[in-house]
Amino acid sequence: xxxxxxxxxNASLAPHFILKHMAIDYTLHRVEREKExxxxxxxxxxxxxxxxxxxxxxxxxxxxxxxxxxxxxxIHLCEQYPSHGLIPAFGxxxxxxxxxxxxxxxxxxxxxxxxxxxxxxxxxxIGAVSEIVSVQNKRIASxxxxxxxxxxxxxxxxxxxxxxxxxxxxxxxxxxxxFEKAPLSYQHLGPYLRRLSTLxxxxxxxxxxxxxxxxxxx
Numbered sequence: 001x002x003x004x005x006x007x008x009x010n011a012s013l014a015p016h017f018i019l020k021h022m023a024i025d026y027t028l029h030r031v032e033r034e035k036e037x038x039x040x041x042x043x044x045x046x047x048x049x050x051x052x053x054x055x056x057x058x059x060x061x062x063x064x065x066x067x068x069x070x071x072x073x074x075i076h077l078c079e080q081y082p083s084h085g086l087i088p089a090f091g092x093x094x095x096x097x098x099x100x101x102x103x104x105x106x107x108x109x110x111x112x113x114x115x116x117x118x119x120x121x122x123x124x125x126i127g128a129v130s131e132i133v134s135v136q137n138k139r140i141a142s143x144x145x146x147x148x149x150x151x152x153x154x155x156x157x158x159x160x161x162x163x164x165x166x167x168x169x170x171x172x173x174x175x176x177x178x179f180e181k182a183p184l185s186y187q188h189l190g191p192y193l194r195r196l197s198t199l200x201x202x203x204x205x206x207x208x209x210x211x212x213x214x215x216x217x218x
Contacts, residue, residue: 002026002077003056003064005046007033008209009174011070011110012053016209017167018077021201022084071106074164086164094159101150101157101165105172109143112136113175141181144189151188170196177215184215 004019006012006028019026031037031052039050046054047068055073056064059080067073078087088095115122116136119129147169150157157165173183173193184190196202197216206213 001058003029005029005031005054007031007052009211010052013171014070014168015053015073016205017201018074018164020205022081071102078164098158098163105168109172112140112143144183144186148186148189151192
């Protein structure tokens, strides 16, 4: 049994995809982000950084183990249920690539996106904010270009089999949709994202969270 603390189209989306894919027993608890519910005393006991998501794993003990950081939650779920194939097995030559891409997505692309969306957290002054946004647009485009190249000769990020990395990338691609150099404009990344958007897991989860994915299906 799991409980996922989530907010629509937030970093909780990738774990939500994985829980849906695995069809395991879980409940959802929507954090009242509009009221800064992630900064409440109760929530900070679960995640002292005050960020979404948190996963409570009741399989570990009756009180539940609180796990934060989206990538860590995804990896934990994959390793709890290896039969679903969302992470390569021990000894599989693709396993190191899984960790490579999960790390790249969470520590590079996601970090660049956060800086792009919240530049005011890192500077003072309107001029500085505009400069950061401009620089970040270019940096994010460069990161997406690397991912685009990786998809040139394979169906998914970790070879020819769907993995948790693909769900994670789709989440981040949603965040990058408004940019001038949008993910869908890339030669290989664009068709790949369109394919992912047709998966029942993606469709049903996005419908539940009221996320519009029509751009991927046009």
